[in-house]
Amino acid sequence: MKNSFLKSISAVLLAASCSFISVTHAAEAKDLSENIEVTPQEGITQEELAAIRVLQEICPKFVGKEKSEFDAGYARLVKDYMPNEKNPEDALNRLSKQKDFQKFLKQARDDAKNAGDEQNREVCADVKSYKS
Secondary structure (H helix, E strand, O other): OHHHHHHHHHHHHOOOOOOOOOOEOOOOOOOOOOOOOEOOOOOOOHHHHHHHHHHHHHOHHHHHHHHHHHHHHHHHHHHHHOOOOOOHHHHHHHHHOOHHHHHHHHHHHHHHHHHHHHHHHHHHHHHHOOOO
């Protein structure tokens, strides 16, 4: 399930980049302007983290009354991608405010827009039913 989901999310939201960039791994930060520590995590790119973050922005309109199910699936997904974080969603939200992460978010938003509503709806449904 995780592999097919990863393929779906990659096809819909990620740029065609094959380079593996060190993941910006969120450390506990008291100040949002503080840079987050970079810790490599095998196989996870900033593009993937940006795509996951964008799901939080686009999916509520597609899941409607099933938002709590989406939120639970999203939480499991983020935890799987940021397993060493005490609170992965907060860490991803802090990362999304970092200046150097903005280019990845912009690309993920553009990819989601280009994918169209039907593909985005399918990805959001996958997140809703995502199991670790």
